[in-house]
Structures are given as structure tokens and as C-alpha cells.
Amino acid sequence: xxxxxxxxxxxxxxxxRAFARRADGFRHALAGGLWLAPLVYxxxxxxxxxxxxxxxxxxxxxxLAWAVSKAIPRRALEVKSLPDVDMPRKGRRRLPGYHxxxxxxxxxxxxxxxxxxxxxxxxxxxxxxxxxxxDDQDGAGRQIEHPGAGDRRG
Numbered sequence: 001x002x003x004x005x006x007x008x009x010x011x012x013x014x015x016x017r018a019f020a021r022r023a024d025g026f027r028h029a030l031a032g033g034l035w036l037a038p039l040v041y042x043x044x045x046x047x048x049x050x051x052x053x054x055x056x057x058x059x060x061x062x063x064l065a066w067a068v069s070k071a072i073p074r075r076a077l078e079v080k081s082l083p084d085v086d087m088p089r090k091g092r093r094r095l096p097g098y099h100x101x102x103x104x105x106x107x108x109x110x111x112x113x114x115x116x117x118x119x120x121x122x123x124x125x126x127x128x129x130x131x132x133x134x135d136d137q138d139g140a141g142r143q144i145e146h147p148g149a150g151d152r153r154g
Contacts, residue, residue, distance in 0.1 A: 013066040016055045016110055023085040025056070030082055030095060032059040034066055036110055037099075039119050045103075051119045053102040055110055058082060060098045067100050070109040076100045 016036035019025040029035040035056045043049045057063040064074055082097030102110055 013069045014062060016066065018115075026082055026085045029056040029097060030058050030084070032057060032062060034062060039107075039111065039115065041119070041122075047103050050103060051107060051116075053107055053111055054099045055102065056082070056097060056099040058095065058097050063098050063100060070106075072100060072106065072109070 014034050016034035017025075017028060018036040018038075019028065022038065025035040025037060037054045037056055039051050039053045041050070042052050045052060055063060055066060060077060064077055067074065067076060078099055078101065080097055080099055081094035084093050084095055087093060107116055
């Protein structure tokens with residue numbers, strides 16, 4: 001007789017994974033995994049300037065299970081399509097995707113302390129950038145956590 005788990009037991013939620021290359025993160029998310037996207041510094045964001053992150057997946061239930069385990073409300077789930085990075089850029093299709101934004105204290109729910117400390121150390125350099133002066137390579141007030149991480153415009 002096969003062993004089965006009682007219906008009341010639950011499997012712990014998956015831990016989001018970071019990837020050095022954004023394309024690999026998109027592939028993982030499109031396969032249903034949880035991708036911990038690189039931190040981005042936003043000067044003009046809805047919750048004020050600072051570091052923002054997100055957990056991304058094509059599987060909303062898996063993403064919600066992770067969020068609930070961190071006491072993040074279900075309403076935090078947002079819909080945003082994901083690029084099929086295995087297609088040529090021109091004509092690239094977009095596939096169903098979901099994410100949960102993280103900022104402020106919520107960043108510590110997903111990002112390790114070393115990553116957050118490194119981002120905070122870089123905040124001083126980001127504050128010295130001048131919009132339109134050419135020193136903000138990815139747009140005013142935006143800095144990518146992994147600058148050499150390949151396709152940054154997903």
C-alpha cells in the first residue's frame with residue numbers, strides 16, 4: 001500500500017532563487033519556479049526612493065504560497081507578462097506571469113543580509129547621480145543589482 005500524506009500537511013513553500021543572468025531568472029520563472037529578481041534602486045517610485053525587489057513566477061499559486069508564508073497579503077500579487085527570452089528580441093512573445101513587489105522591511109523576507117548591505121553601500125553613489133548627465137546608464141534613478149546580468153529590460 002503506497003504511503004500518502006494526510007491532506008492537512010503542507011509542503012513548505014519554495015525559496016526564491018537569484019540568478020546572475022536575468023535571462024536565466026526569466027527561464028526559471030516561466031518554468032513555474034520562484035525567481036528573486038535583482039534589486040533595483042528607484043528614485044521615483046510609489047513608496048518613495050529606495051531599493052526595490054520582486055519575486056517572479058508564472059505559477060500564481062506557488063508565488064502566493066511563498067507570500068502567505070512570509071505574512072504578505074494575497075492582494076500583493078500583481079500580474080505582468082514575462083518575455084520568452086528564448087525567442088529573438090524582435091517579435092518576442094510575452095507569456096503569463098506574476099510578481100510580488102518588495103521594498104523597505106519586506107526586502108529582508110527574500111534577500112540575504114549581504115545583498116541588502118551591498119545595495120545600501122551603493123545608495124551613496126546612486127544619490128550622487130545627476131539625471132540626464134549620462135551617468136545614469138539605465139535611466140534616471142535606476143540602478144541594477146547585477147550590472148553585468150545580460151538582458152536588463154525584461
